[in-house]
Structure formats: C-alpha cells, structure tokens
Amino acid sequence: MTADERPSPPPELDRVGHEALDELATREPAALRAASEYLEKLAAWKEGEDAPSPDDGEPVPSPDGVPERASVSMTEIAGATYYYYQWREGDEIRSETVRR
Structure with missing residues (x-):
C-alpha cells in the first residue's frame, strides 16, 4: 500500500461500525494507536480473557456520562x-449500573 492509498474498512462491519471508523479516520496517528490499543483490550475483555475488575488493580473504563x-x-x-458506578456531583450522589 502506498502513502496515497487509504486502507479499506472490513466489510463485515455494520453501518454504525463504518461510521465509527470514518470518525476515527479523522484523528491523529497517536489517537488512532491509543484507540487501537483500547479496542484490543476491549475485544479481549469481551471474550472473557482479561476482564478488568475493581479487585485486580486494572482500571475499569467508565461508560458515557x-x-x-x-x-x-x-x-x-x-x-x-x-x-455499579457511584460518584458525587455537588451535594448529590449519582449512580449507574451497567451490565458487562
């Protein structure tokens, strides 16, 4: 592949996957490498290999919001x-539960 040829996204992705890749394609190389590292960890976690847990010292990624x-x-x-996420916003305690 030459410098002028942009790689093609994998055909098995759905519309949302293609949109996510299109958005990532606008980012700097360092951000792409960081996203790639995160996505590899996320894939392993979803496969149950290296699931982060509050008990093993690995940071658990926070969901949006x-x-x-x-x-x-x-x-x-x-x-x-x-x-189960819990945090304080001013005088209020907020929480959110997410199934993994």
Missing part, C-alpha cells in the same frame, strides 16, 4: 456481570 473518578463495584447476578 460517568466520570472517571466514580467508585466502581462489580457483582455477578445469574451469571451476568454488572458494574
């Missing part, structure tokens, strides 16, 4: 893993 400073606890219910 949840600050990184939120405390995270993990529980398993009926074979499904849930993360």
Whole structure:
C-alpha cells in the first residue's frame, strides 16, 4: 500500500461500525494507536480473557456520562456481570449500573 492509498474498512462491519471508523479516520496517528490499543483490550475483555475488575488493580473504563473518578463495584447476578458506578456531583450522589 502506498502513502496515497487509504486502507479499506472490513466489510463485515455494520453501518454504525463504518461510521465509527470514518470518525476515527479523522484523528491523529497517536489517537488512532491509543484507540487501537483500547479496542484490543476491549475485544479481549469481551471474550472473557482479561476482564478488568475493581479487585485486580486494572482500571475499569467508565461508560458515557460517568466520570472517571466514580467508585466502581462489580457483582455477578445469574451469571451476568454488572458494574455499579457511584460518584458525587455537588451535594448529590449519582449512580449507574451497567451490565458487562
């Protein structure tokens, strides 16, 4: 591939996947490498190989709308893993539960 040839996205992606890749294509190389590293970790996590947990010292990625400073606890219910995020906004305590 020459410098003028942009790589083609994988054909098995759906519309949303293609849109995400189109957005990433506008980013700088360092951001693309960081996203690539994250996506590799996310794929391994989804396969159950290296699932981050609050107990193993690995940072658990926060979902959209949840600050990184939120405390995270993990529980398993009926074979499904849930993360419980809790944080303070001013005088209010906020929380969100996400199934993993």
